[in-house]
Structure formats: C-alpha cells, structure tokens
Amino acid sequence: AGTGLHIAECQKKPEDYQKVYNAIATKLRDEDEYDNYIGYGPVLLRLAWHVSGTFEKKDNSGGSFGGTYRFKKEMEDPSNKGLQNGFKFLSSIQEQFPWISHGDLYTLAGVTAIQEMQGPKIPWRAGRVDQTEDLTPDNGRLPDAKGDATYVRNFYKRMNFEDREVVALLGAHSLGKTHYENSGFEGPWGAATNVFSNEYFNNLINEKWEFVKNEAGNMQYNSDKGFMMLPADMALVQDPKYLKIVKEFAKDQDAFFNEFGKAFTKLIENGIEFPKNIKTTVFKTLDEQE
Numbered sequence: 001a002g003t004g005l006h007i008a009e010c011q012k013k014p015e016d017y018q019k020v021y022n023a024i025a026t027k028l029r030d031e032d033e034y035d036n037y038i039g040y041g042p043v044l045l046r047l048a049w050h051v052s053g054t055f056e057k058k059d060n061s062g063g064s065f066g067g068t069y070r071f072k073k074e075m076e077d078p079s080n081k082g083l084q085n086g087f088k089f090l091s092s093i094q095e096q097f098p099w100i101s102h103g104d105l106y107t108l109a110g111v112t113a114i115q116e117m118q119g120p121k122i123p124w125r126a127g128r129v130d131q132t133e134d135l136t137p138d139n140g141r142l143p144d145a146k147g148d149a150t151y152v153r154n155f156y157k158r159m160n161f162e163d164r165e166v167v168a169l170l171g172a173h174s175l176g177k178t179h180y181e182n183s184g185f186e187g188p189w190g191a192a193t194n195v196f197s198n199e200y201f202n203n204l205i206n207e208k209w210e211f212v213k214n215e216a217g218n219m220q221y222n223s224d225k226g227f228m229m230l231p232a233d234m235a236l237v238q239d240p241k242y243l244k245i246v247k248e249f250a251k252d253q254d255a256f257f258n259e260f261g262k263a264f265t266k267l268i269e270n271g272i273e274f275p276k277n278i279k280t281t282v283f284k285t286l287d288e289q290e
C-alpha cells in the first residue's frame with residue numbers, strides 16, 4: 001500500500017540530538033564486551049541499514065521514516081535476526097529521551113556507531129515521525145547473501161543506488177561479523193572488526209579465497225587468515241564494473257569514506273522530504289569533546 005509523502009517534523013535543537021549521540025556513544029564505550037569485545041557498533045550500524053533498507057521507491061513504502069522496526073512483523077523478519085540486540089541496547093536511550101521518534105533513534109544510532117568507530121562524519125537530519133503498525137513493510141525486502149552481481153545491482157535499483165554507492169555501502173562489512181545463529185554464515189570479513197576502514201576492499205582483492213560449504217550447509221568464501229566473504233560480497237570482484245571501484249577504494253581510503261558518507265546519508269533519508277527549517281547536524285565524537 002502506498003503511504004504518500006513523508007514530510008519530516010522537528011521541534012528540537014541540534015544540541016538535543018548531540019545529547020542523544022553522547023548517551024549512545026558513552027554506552028558503546030561502557031558495554032564494550034558485547035560479541036567477544038567487538039562491541040555494539042556493528043550491530044547498531046546494521047540496524048540502521050535494515051530499518052532503512054526496506055524502502056521501495058515505487059510507492060514510497062518502508063524506509064526509516066515510520067520507525068516500524070519496533071513492530072513484531074519487522075522485528076521478527078528472518079533477515080533481521082540478531083538485530084534485537086541493537087534494539088535492546090537502545091531501549092534505555094529511548095527511555096532517557098522519550099521525545100525522539102523511533103526512526104530518528106535508529107538512524108542516529110547508526111551515525112553514532114560509524115563516527116565512534118572512527119568512520120566518516122555522517123551529516124544527519126531529524127524529523128522522522130512514528131507510523132502505525134499497519135504501515136510495517138512485509139518481510140523479504142532485504143537482500144539475500146547468496147546473490148550474484150546481477151542480483152545485487154538489481155536489488156539496489158529499488159532504492160535508487162548506482163554502482164559506486166553500492167560498492168561503498170558494502171564497505172561496512174569490514175565491521176562486525178556473520179553469526180551462524182543469525183544468518184547461517186560464520187566469521188568476520190577482516191581483522192579490524194570495530195574500526196571503520198577500507199580493509200574490506202583490500203581483503204577482497206588480496207586474500208586467497210576458497211569457496212566452501214560451512215557447517216550450516218551454506219557456501220561461503222574463507223581465507224587462511226580466518227576471514228570470510230558472502231557470495232554477495234564476492235560479486236564485487238566478479239563484476240568488472242564493481243571491481244574497478246573496489247580497486248579504487250582499496251587504494252584510496254579517503255575516496256571510500258567520502259562516497260560511503262554520501263551514500264549512507266541517502267540510505268537513511270530515502271523517501272523523506274525535509275522542510276528547509278530542519279537543519280543538518282554534524283555530530284561531534286566523544287573524543288572531540290574531551
């Protein structure tokens with residue numbers, strides 16, 4: 001069902017959102033033992049991507065605006081397995097700042113995670129408005145890890161992304177790991193699982209990959225250093241147009257950070273119209289405030 005125009009509304013000031021940022025960032029530091037000391041950064045980033053990645057441009061349904069992840073159907077989407085940990089992490093933040101909408105909270109948490117893991121600055125705008133449960137998108141809108149290059153390219157057309165943006169967004173896979181219990185895949189993509197970098201692109205082209213059946217019966221690429229790639233990751237080296245961009249980002253971290261920042265902002269704002277009175281906020285990291 002079409003859901004019409006999504007126009008952002010916002011009464012708060014940038015300082016109010018910086019307070020939310022700081023509360024999330026402080027909790028990230030305090031609860032650093034999560035997932036064998038990876039911390040909550042990666043799972044919060046994945047949550048922000050999945051609440052946004054349901055967007056369908058044809059009828060402007062899904063996406064981050066309505067905060068519908070909080071409803072059972074979306075939270076229990078098999079594609080969202082494991083993200084409940086991010087949701088639980090945010091429940092105390094939601095209690096502390098009851099005025100923030102769910103869509104604003106999820107996307108702001110993703111921005112906080114990226115910046116606190118030393119990633120690029122992500123300009124952020126407030127004003128998403130909670131929608132009712134009937135507007136929760138159906139399951140099945142998030143991408144399949146088994147997809148090839150044609151699948152990945154086609155998938156991201158639904159959200160208006162082109163090759164360079166897609167390759168940049170997938171660079172987030174240098175963070176965190178896959179877990180059997182969530183996705184049927186296992187292992188990290190690289191060594192630095194909670195520091196934002198272009199390691200993913202270097203590993204894609206430099207590691208020796210072997211395509212093997214894992215213990216859950218799924219095919220994944222493993223390297224002798226203990227890293228992994230999903231079939232959808234390997235699509236980026238199998239397709240010549242993607243490969244060219246992978247090579248560029250492997251050499252040039254600034255180019256990657258720059259493209260990732262733009263693409264991520266687009267991802268979390270897809271389908272939303274922001275009136276002129278809503279200012280863009282660039283948050284200070286905790287380090288910058290010390």
Ligand code: ZEM
Nearest residue numbers: 042043046049143144145169172176177178179182183232
């Ligand atoms: Zn992911 N992703 N992703 N991704 N992702 C996983 C984990 C993480 C795909 C995918 O199948 C999977 C983007 C795009 C795509 C992150 C960020 C972003 C996992 C493992 C899978 C299977 C889940 C598990 O087992 O816990 C596919 C097919 C994608 C596109 C084609 C984009 C875009 C992202 C952000 C911009 C992150 C940070 C993780 C790690 C989560 C964690 O808990 O460690």
